[in-house]
Structures are given as structure tokens and as C-alpha cells.
Amino acid sequence: MIKFPLIELLDKRSLIIHFSWMNIKLRFKGSYLGLIWAGLEPLLMFLILFVVFSSIREIPQENFGIYLITGVLFYHLFSRGTSTGLVSLKVNSSILKSFKIKKELFPVIATATTCILLFVELGVLFGLMPIFEFTPGWNIVFLPVLLILFLLLVLGINYILSVLYVYVKDVQPFWTIFVYALLFVSPIFWYTSEVEGILLNIQKINPFGQLVEMAHKIIVFNENPTITEWFSTTIIVFGILFIGFIMFKKLEGKIVERL
């Protein structure tokens, strides 16, 4: 019988936190700017998109800057988080071959690393608000709930990707393209009110896009997403997490031999 190892994860929190910090440390080690890159990466991406989209079209609504940076931050975190999660078993193969350790810890560590980056990137978001003369409304209190949902989505996807990647190497290039496509099919630089047809249909079934849209409502428009939105997104996120975990447990048996 498969049990979700919540208590075990709590027991291993020291290891998870240490490994997550180490991931951050190793990722930026050797660069001159170090951890600053964690915020600088999405900031530069935002600047490029802002300049391009402000130039090629009339800005449809006010606060486009905050709208765009919110989407970019979520996208950047999602992209980084899942790409780290995808290789989380592979890069720790020597550990898995030498220690008896719960394999499901590694996607969790990748997600915890994303969580650390999230705090840095939130700093970028709140740092830009005064520049755009923007003050968030009281609905921002719902942001932590949304971020928890977001991290659970990343965790669920990391469970799936990490274990699949051990068996099928094609997962990596596929996921790279998929995440790239998400940049365009999610409401990052466009508004849902602007689009119709295929983009709108994709958005309806895109849990990442739904989370970004809800973030826009909470942060930019000071709206509380509807009960239906909260409910459907929560169901989808927990569904992906559940499927991911079950899939991971089903396939983890021969991981060490295949690494």
C-alpha cells in the first residue's frame, strides 16, 4: 500500500533544507553576482518582454508592468523548478547508489529549492511595485494560499518528470519545448480578455495558466478568484500531485539499477 510520507518528510526536514540550500549555493557558485541572479534572471526577462510588448502594441490596461512581472515570475519559477526536479534523481545517482534513502525526497528537495527562489523573486515583485506606483489591495492576503498550490503543482510535476526521466531520456527535450510553449499559451504577456479560440481553450485546461490568472486577480486587480476557480484549481493540483506520487512509487523500484 502506498502512503504519502508527510510525517517522514517532516522527519527529514533538516536534510531537505540543507540540500535545498546547497542546490542554491551550487547553482550560483562561481558567478560574480551569486544569489542576485535568482532575482536578476526574471527581472531581465521581464524587461525584455516589457520593452517589446510596450513597443509593438498599445498597452490594453493599466498596471501592465505589474501584470507582466507577476506572470514572468511564476513562469520563471515553474520553469526552473520543474527543470531542477526533472534531473533530481539523475544528478543524485551516486547518493542513491550508496545510501538507503527515500527516493521521493529528491523531487521534494527540488521543489524546496524552488520555494527558496520564490522568496527572492517575491522580493523582485514587491520591489518593482513602488517603481510602477502600484499598491496591492487587501486580496493579496490570498497570495500565500496560491503559492502553496503553485508549489504543490511543481512537486506533483517533479514526481512525474524525475522518475520518467530515469527511464525515458526523451522527457528532457520534450519538457524544454513544453515549458517554452507555456510562455506563449499562458496569460503572461496577454490578457484572457484579449484572446479567443485556441489560446482561450488551452488556458481553460492549463493548470499553470489558471494559477497565473488567479495571481493576476489577487495581485494586480485586487479581486478574489471565484470559489469555482479556487475549487477547480485545487482539485487539479492535488490530482496532479496524487497521480505524480503514485506514478513515482510505482516506478521507483528499479531506479537505482537504471541510474
Add this chain to the structure above:
Amino acid sequence: MNSIAIHLSNVSKKFDLNNNKNILNKSNDTTNSSNEILALDNISLIIKKGETIGVIGLNGSGKTTLLRIISGVYQPDYGSVQVNGHLAPLLQIGTGFKEELNAEENIIMHGLLLGFTKNEIKKKISDIIKFAELEKFCQLKLKDYSAGMRSRLAFSTAIQINPDILLVDEILAVGDAVFKEKSFNAFLEFKKQNKTIVYTTHNINMILDLSDRVILMDQGRILKIGKPSDVISYYKEIIKTHRTKSFKHNNVRSINKEETSNSEKSIVKPIFIIGVPRSGTTMLNIIMCMHQDLAWFSHEDLKFLIPLDEQKKFREKFLRMKENNEKIPRTEGSLFVFGLDQARPLEGTSKVPIEAESFWRRYIEFYESEISSNKKRDLKKILDKILTTQDKLRFLNKAPQNTVRIFAIKQVFPDAKFINIARDPRSVISSMLTRTKNEGQFNIDWAIQEKKLNFQNSKKNNELIKYYAQGYKDITDYTLEFSKQQNSENFMTIIYEDFISNPEKNLKKLLDFCELQVPESLSQMMPRKIRDTTEKWKNELTEDDQQKIFGIVQDSIDKMKYPFKL
């Protein structure tokens, strides 16, 4: 039940040899023996608390798999494993370590993986570093550590955190004599505390001195278990009476009898050239391949053999291309000589890109029109078996690569000859320095290729050079020791420096060993080739640089009391 530390009940473990097999074409047929190897076969074992158990056996006998099953790294396919007590596994050099972190950071990580809290580990850091004698290097990144230093760090961490059960898989084989003695004493101290130790080794003296019981493994089964003297005598008897052939795996045996029957006529005595990295295996390969009966095939770091009649075809093609001034592809050349280059003695120093499937794709594409389908099938089976044995049996991978390969090849080609090259570590260090001179930087860490050290920063480099030199000395010692153990007319060791000091004489000796004629052209060609390569640095370095380099190397070697003459 409390007196039992480890209990294995009918444990079996299979390995899937088919790398291509993936999740999409997963088969439930577990009886397909051609794609699987039974690494452990119905093992039942009780180890009591406080016992010290030595595990011996040839490479591939299942020792490492047994330890990985006990440690919980592998799950058994059948049977059950019960472990009572806190267990610390030392299964592979450098594992549980991150290359980019220093010793202290790695100790914390290692300790966390062993189940300790951060505070518990932090209290022990200084003791661990002191025991490992790495005080001077604790701020150095792991990627700058030699295999011996990594081994010391891992062993020290495991010992100092005081587990109930210690599993050690040949990890001390790379340490120096002083540390080996220290480790041995640590083992004795561990024993006194009524702790359980299970270790694998090829060191018979250690087995006799330390073990309460010894397990002799063969083909995944326990061949004998009992008092150390009894088991060792039995083991020695097996080796002495050349019963090693009975150690072959059933699959390999069937290949010998059936699948190679067509090829054995043409592949009489393939010559395998082995050696530690940068010992000259590639050069010797090339030299050997100048022989008229030989051609050479080089695919990156792999050299493969092929039957003589096929060689002639390639030879003709090669000459034809040469006459026509056509550009000769890199994959043309000698095929009889099988160079086992890059022994991979240090984790991460030599990443040989061995991928059997991709190699075969390229191989078949290239020789599609030249090999008959029957021959192609036969060759594929033989070579795939070699590649399979060396690459796919991951439980063998921790062993010195050449040792594994030699055993594997011997099983497929019982009459194969092995030329083992050992090289003076001083030369290796010199060539490392030479190699990077052109880049304007002194990059001792040539294998890792990331760390660039400034030549002027000599104090730090002296220490590194000393440790790399020590590493190469250990490898060379091991290589020589291994070749002595072979004690076979099919095994020849040459010291590379001796070889080049009198190449003509040594070439004759070498070719006599290979039972080949020495053509005039070859004996003339070789000294020139060697001169071109080995003396190249003289033109590239100033006299001051040369003296400086040799001063550093000489100083460090002198301190080590290196036994060979330059």
C-alpha cells in the same frame, strides 16, 4: 533475535542488461536469461552482532550487490533482508559527496544522509577531518581531492559517527599504507565495541587478521562460508588450480562454446593493451598497429578487435585511400589491438564515453557493406558481451576498470594476451604540465577541466601535485601488483619509461610476446614517434620552467620515497 545484526533470507537479485529497454516496452518476462544476470542467487545468511565478516570472490561474483542489498540501496527481487541497528555504508569512493563543496560541507551532507542531525554532525567535523588527516585540505573542493583523500574522508566520516553496522566495499583499496594501517586499527577498535563489520576486499592478509568469518562468493552464490583460514585456503586452491574458468558466468560460458565458434578460427590471440591514464596505451596501440598484419580501429577511446580476414579488407581499403590521397576517417585503422585505455582510477578523471548501443549503430553504419551478415552477427555477440560485461553490470563498476575488463575479456577470449603499461608518475605529472603550457596556464586538474590554477600560485599547486603524484603512484603500484598476481604467460608488464629508453630492444621483446614479426619499418618508426611526442615539451617550455617543474615534482616524489627509477 536481538543478537542478530543482519538476516538475509533466500535473497535473489537480477540485473537487466538491456539498456534500451525502457518503460515503454517493459516486459513481464523475467525468465529471459539472455537479458538478465542473476547477481545474487538465493542467498541466506545470518550475521550476528559484533561479528566481522570478510567477503571475497572474483570481480562480478556478487560481493558489491550483496552489500548494496544489505544497505537497502537495492531491493531484492526475491527474499527478505532484515537489519537491526544503525548502518553506515561505504560502498563507493566519493559517493555522498559533491564535487563543488569542501570537506566540511560534504561531511555535513554525508552525515545527514546517514541519518544524523546537523548539530550531531557539526560536533564531529573536527574529529573526522583530523582522523582523515585532511586538516590542510578541508577548505579545498572535493574535485581537487585524489581518490585516496576521498576514501579517507568517507571512511573517517563513517567511523566517527559510530554506527552499529559498518559496510565497507573495497573503499580502502586506494588509500596509502599509513592510512590503511590507521583504518585497520579503527576496524579493530570498532570490533572491540562489539560492532558489526561486513567488508569486501582482495587483501587476503586483512581477511585473515580481521575477520571472524569469511564468505567466498561465486556467480552470485555463497560458495563457502567459515573460518578465514579455511575459506582462504579454498580460495587459493581454486586460483592455483586454474579453476577460475569455473567462475565464468553461465551466459559467458555459452558464448564461448557456441556463439564464438565461427570467429575463434580467425581471432586467435587478440592483444589487449592496458594501462593507467596517460601511460601510453594509445601510443603503443598506434605503434602496434603499424604492423602489417594489423589494422587499427579507433572510436574515441575505444579500440576494437576484428577477425584477421576482415582486417585485411580494411587494410586494403586503408592503403587504397592513402594511394588516392583520400582523407582517411578517424575510424580507420588497426583492429586486432584492443586498447584498454583510461583505467578510470579516480572518480571523474576519465570519463570514457562507452555506449554500446550508439557504438554499434555507428559501427554497423560504417562497415555495412564490408561485413557479411553472419560475421556481423557473430562479432556483435562477442563485442556486445564484452561491452555488456564491462559497462552494463553496474555492480562491477566500482572495481578498477581494467581488472573488470581483463576478467571479462578472458572469459570470451581465453588465449588473449595482455600488455600492461605502467608509467612513472613523475612523467605523468610532467606531461600534465606540458599539456597545459600552450594555454598559458598551469592546469594540473586536467581531467576535470574546470579548475584553472595559476602557475604562479605554486604553494597550493605543490600540494596538489604531490597528491596527484601519490594517486598515480598508487595506481601504478596497483597495476604492477595486479599483473604479478596474474602470473601468466599471457600477461606482460612493461614500464613505459624503460620501454622508451631502449625502444628497439623493448619492441622486439614486446612483439615476441605478441608472437609477431618485427618489420624494419616499424622499428624505425617507433623511436621517431616516441621522440616526437615525449620530447615535445622541451620545445615549448623555457629552461627555467622545466627546472621549476622538475624541482616541484622531484621534491614531492622524493618525499614519497617513490620506488622506481626515472
